[in-house]
Structures are given as structure tokens and as C-alpha cells.
Amino acid sequence: MLTWKEVINFSVKGNPTPDKRVEKTEAEWRAQLTPEQFRITRHKGTERAHTGELCTAYDEGKYNCVCCNTPLFDSTIKFSSSTGWPSFTQPIKENAIKYEKDTTFGMVRVEVMCNTCDGHLGHVFPDGPEPSGLRYCVNSESMILDKEIA
Ligand SMILES: [Zn+2]
Numbered sequence: 766m767l768t769w770k771e772v773i774n775f776s777v778k779g780n781p782t783p784d785k786r787v788e789k790t791e792a793e794w795r796a797q798l799t800p801e802q803f804r805i806t807r808h809k810g811t812e813r814a815h816t817g818e819l820c821t822a823y824d825e826g827k828y829n830c831v832c833c834n835t836p837l838f839d840s841t842i843k844f845s846s847s848t849g850w851p852s853f854t855q856p857i858k859e860n861a862i863k864y865e866k867d868t869t870f871g872m873v874r875v876e877v878m879c880n881t882c883d884g885h886l887g888h889v890f891p892d893g894p895e896p897s898g899l900r901y902c903v904n905s906e907s908m909i910l911d912k913e914i915a
Pocket of ligand 1: 830831832833834835879880881882883884
């Protein structure tokens with residue numbers, strides 16, 4: 766299980782190697798995504814709280830990257846945080862997520878991205894429920910729910 770200490774280590778010393786990489790140009794991403802998905806995932810945007818479709822979704826399934834379809838989280842690690850964004854306590858796999866220190870808006874936060882395509886997802890905070898203590902706060906627009914369980 767990942768802990769805050771490991772998350773900080775990834776953001777400072779480098780991230781785990783992803784299983785594969787997906788790289789596309791701005792124009793290719795723009796053509797593939799809706800304007801809101803493009804703004805959030807490729808330009809580090811944030812959707813308004815409580816507006817995301819997946820906030821209140823608790824169906825079983827995997828939450829995949831909307832850009833490259835790589836599984837990022839699943840329904841077993843989703844929890845209701847009342848923040849207005851889908852929240853998770855762990856990534857589906859250690860190397861699914863990429864971490865980077867984010868000092869915008871006068872705060873020090875840890876940004877989370879898809880480790881496969883660098884799509885912006887949201888941030889991770891050390892105030893989640895036990896045992897990991899992590900709260901991945903992720904834009905609904907950055908993910909698609911795949912309800913088919915393998
Ligand atoms: Zn991706």
C-alpha cells in the first residue's frame with residue numbers, strides 16, 4: 766500500500782516506470798477530447814466542485830484515464846469525501862499514477878497525473894481515511910468509468 770511518504774518520494778526523486786507510454790500532440794488530444802476534458806487533462810484545469818458525473822457514482826468498475834484508457838483507480842478504493850470531487854485512497858497499481866510537486870496558487874500540493882500519457886487528474890492529500898491516509902482528489906472529467914469487471 767502506498768503511503769504519503771512514498772508519494773513525496775516519487776514527487777521528489779522520480780516516478781515509477783509505467784507499463785507503456787502514450788504520447789500525442791496538442792492537436793491530436795484536442796481532436797479526441799471534449800473541450801472540458803481537454804482543458805482539464807492537457808492544461809491542468811479543475812472542474813467546479815460537485816459538478817462531475819462520477820462524484821456520486823458508486824458502481825463497480827475501473828476508472829480509466831479519459832485520454833489513454835489506462836486503468837487508474839477502481840471502485841473498491843473510492844470513498845465519499847464530500848469535497849465535490851471523486852476521491853480514492855490508492856491507485857489501482859503503483860505505477861499507474863505520476864506525482865509532481867505543484868506550487869501554483871501559493872500552495873504546496875502534490876499533483877497527480879496519468880503515468881502513461883501525463884494527463885492531469887487532480888491532487889493527492891495526506892488527510893484520507895486509514896490505513897493509507899491518502900486522498901486522491903480527481904476530476905470526474907479526467908476519467909471514464911469502465912463497468913466491466915475483468
Ligand atoms: Zn492517460
